Amino acid sequence: MTNVRTFFRTALLATALVAAPALADGPIADRGEAVENAHFERDRETILSMAGDYKVRFDMQESTPWMTGYEPLDRKISGGHESVRVVEDTGTRIVLQHLLVVGEEGEEFVIKHWRQDWEYEPEKILAYTGPNKWEWVEMPERLRNGRWSQTVYQVDDSPRYAGWGEWQDSQGIRRWRSNWTWRPLARRDAVRDPVYDRYASINRHQLTPTGWIHWQDNTKMMPDGSAAEGLTPVVQEYVLNTYDAFDDYNVAAADAYWADTASYWKAVRAEWDAVAQARGGITIAEEAQTGTVISGRLLTIANEIRSGDLGEAAAIAEARELIRTATAPRAAANAATAAGY
Template sequence: MQHFRRGSILFCIVVVVSSIVRGDNTAPPQESSETVVSMAFGWPFLDPASMETRGGTTQGSKVTLDEAPSEAWQELQQPTLAKRERDRQAILAMAGSYRVSFQFIESMGFAEDYSPSRPYFSWATEHVRVLEETPTFVSLQHTLVMYFADEEMGGPMVTKHWRQDWTYEDRDLHVYRGNSIWERLQLDEEEAAGAWSQAVFQVDDSPRYEAFGRWEHEDGFSRWTSNDAWRPLPRREFSVRNDYNVLGGTHAITITPTGWVHLQENCKLQVGDESEPPRCLACELGINRYERIAEPKVQEPADAYWAKTGDYWKEVRSAWEEVFRKRDRFQLKKAANGKKLYEEHFGYAAEIEESGEYDTQSGQTHAQETIENFLVTP
């Protein structure tokens, strides 16, 4: 097991009898209503009240975990798989229906008069679908499907979430450079040999970050570890932090018999113009757990959403592919014509979903023109 201890995160959780700490989208399931999730690996000499976990307020419906090893996990264990195919099966094993927990805690600080930010916890249910797969490419689309304990809130609430594209021996990446700028990075043959890139996209299919790394498979473990890569300020920090604007760090994704785990070791950076060196304010540890569920049923509502809007979102992806082909470097505006990019795309998709009608040419034009309106050459 030594191979999988390099760069690992010592991160554990303790359940303490108290009141609920709620997540951005849902709190823990109802059967845990008498517990609080807190960080055992934290700041032992600070006032516990100052380290109370922050998050949202809504209560999620009851969840039933699927505790049987998945078919994808069993396929991954087949001894006859070639290395590239075993890598691909590990990526495909991330598809499915999940309860997801997101936890982050700052581990150290470097700013003058540093005081650690409150730990973060949120919880949700979602479905991960395979949009496309070939022997050297896999695209996975996440869709939030939220059921609530409060029946007055209705449900399920279905929302397009983030996307991850995996490419084998990818030598043409677009990486984040700070200040809403993405730039082409070309790897040499040796750097790309045997590696898979992971390109992560925002809810509106605009780029977020791209990293590359290699899968390791040993003793039932399958884990991918990335290079050090930059990302924009995460959504969980938009409304509470303005002292840093880039999250840099490494990722490790490990496949388990009943899901997968995403570990992060991050540095919170303040990045100015290119003449100034970045300044690290604090380091952060993160763990996102994807636990396969049997209930509630989240695939069917997700499938229904994609049946109505999928053709439009395909045009959005195609428009971005054209941007990546043509532009070595680009910057995204925060708003255009008084709207944010996600508002333009989600508003159009909502009209399609409500009407049940979609015109291919109009959708293509809207996707291309909308994205073009937000692009700037820095």
């Protein structure tokens, strides 16, 4: 009996760490229709309240080394101005687009930043499973009740990571905590060519009196053929992104960018979704400086629409072809091989 227990414990641990990081808490018991509806509406209100205009502070700190001889990086703090807009709300699905406004007064320009999609009780999520690959992972049916998934997308609307969790009120704070999720390296790490190549992370979103925070607990993992699960922890990192309500910047620049490019980006989102559904996920090569190998061009196309150098129909056609070609099985395999995977 002991050997049987050990076998299943080992198998479950390997599955949790390699295929789908560990689940978040246990099932939520059925609370009755009225209570479930009240929780659902409160959750929606909380997610929608993250839209707005903000002064943002990004605080990143490697802390505990898990590997002998590794020296944690110095703390890095940066910031900026960010507008968050609701671009889709179907009731059970809410899409928030982040837009960075940077530059000197009178010379500001907009950078399309990350996107977060929230879905109520989804059957599956598009999760990161290793370098250049995102796959559909089933959300266990017994854990769906009352939970929301959050899927985060990169600047070109390609996927980044996904997880699920429950919005809760505790100690007078409204918060959401994800399950353990795999994440690809952020640009700040990828450009340094570090020994680690992914994060095992828990993400938290919490409302504050002046806005909200996004708190990341990242274990940076290194490939290791001698390790039981093929990965070894290198160092712990804590990231705290603080969004404080603030509109004394050129908010109009963000809204003008989105007004000019929203239809284009809607088509781009739809193409990524179509590819993921048709191919059981997405495989695409990434570069340290830019993210996906087509990220730079997809962003440039949006700027060319704004400048009038490219019509919207032609822009959408080019973007669709870029996505289809770069995610084609042969193209993705060749790119991964060239990158050493």
